[in-house]
Amino acid sequence: MLTVTNIETFYGPSQALFGVNLAVEAGELVALMGRNGMGKTTTIRSIFGLTPARSGSIEFEAKDLRRLPAYRIAQAGLGLVPEGRRCFPNLSVRENLVVTSGPGYWSLARVEELFPRLAERRYQMASTLSGGEQQMLAIGRALMTNPRLLVLDEATEGLAPVIRREIWSAIRLLKEQGQSTLIVDKSLSELLPIADRCTILEKGRTVWNGQPDALDDAIRDRYLGV
Numbered sequence: 255m256l257t258v259t260n261i262e263t264f265y266g267p268s269q270a271l272f273g274v275n276l277a278v279e280a281g282e283l284v285a286l287m288g289r290n291g292m293g294k295t296t297t298i299r300s301i302f303g304l305t306p307a308r309s310g311s312i313e314f315e316a317k318d319l320r321r322l323p324a325y326r327i328a329q330a331g332l333g334l335v336p337e338g339r340r341c342f343p344n345l346s347v348r349e350n351l352v353v354t355s356g357p358g359y360w361s362l363a364r365v366e367e368l369f370p371r372l373a374e375r376r377y378q379m380a381s382t383l384s385g386g387e388q389q390m391l392a393i394g395r396a397l398m399t400n401p402r403l404l405v406l407d408e409a410t411e412g413l414a415p416v417i418r419r420e421i422w423s424a425i426r427l428l429k430e431q432g433q434s435t436l437i438v439d440k441s442l443s444e445l446l447p448i449a450d451r452c453t454i455l456e457k458g459r460t461v462w463n464g465q466p467d468a469l470d471d472a473i474r475d476r477y478l479g480v
């Protein structure tokens with residue numbers, strides 16, 4: 255459903271991506287991996303048109319995303335949970351969810367069922383939520399748009415263990431429901447068991463692509479530093 259071919263992306267004069275290739279098929283969960291600064295977030299920003307790619311192609315369901323402005327890309331069926339969660343701090347939890355709601359499977363009730371903590375805090379201002387709860391809200395907001403492809407950038411980074419477990423359970427549930435997902439996350443022990451495929455970036459290039467069980471120690475040492 256998503257095919258990224260050989261994209262190159264710049265921040266002003268400085269080149270960050272030198273040829274990234276990656277694909278997500280319907281129903282798959284694909285892990286985008288690599289050490290810090292290797293280009294994972296920039297790849298996601300390129301897909302969403304936030305830092306547009308200068309060359310290469312990005313196709314989503316036969317649409318050329320490089321030709322669409324950023325606001326049209328979300329409408330095309332992609333949902334982003336950006337690094338560092340973005341919610342409206344002065345709106346309640348429910349208001350934050352309603353703002354992004356569209357026609358489809360996801361409703362307030364279904365998001366609150368996925369994340370019971372959000373149900374308990376539905377009238378609370380988003381600014382008063384813990385970091386992990388805000389992350390749940392950010393995921394809930396993305397789901398309310400009924401994205402055919404959900405993209406999660408470091409959704410569990412820096413969170414308390416109990417909240418991380420809840421978010422991973424939700425991600426596993428979404429996968430069982432057939433949600434197509436592209437995910438950047440450092441917790442390989444959670445990510446690899448549910449990933450259908452992994453794409454590894456090194457210095458702005460795709461250097462490895464394969465199934466998680468083919469990720470041997472040599473590749474891990476070389477590209478992931480673990």
Ligand code: ATP
Pocket residue numbers: 265268269270288289290291292293294295296297
């Ligand atoms: P991390 O896990 O640390 O977020 P990453 O793999 O997501 O790493 P990117 O954030 O995509 O990596 O960064 C890729 C390269 O682009 C790095 O060399 C980084 O310094 C550079 N870069 C990222 N954001 C900017 C920016 N706003 N302006 C200039 N260079 C940037």
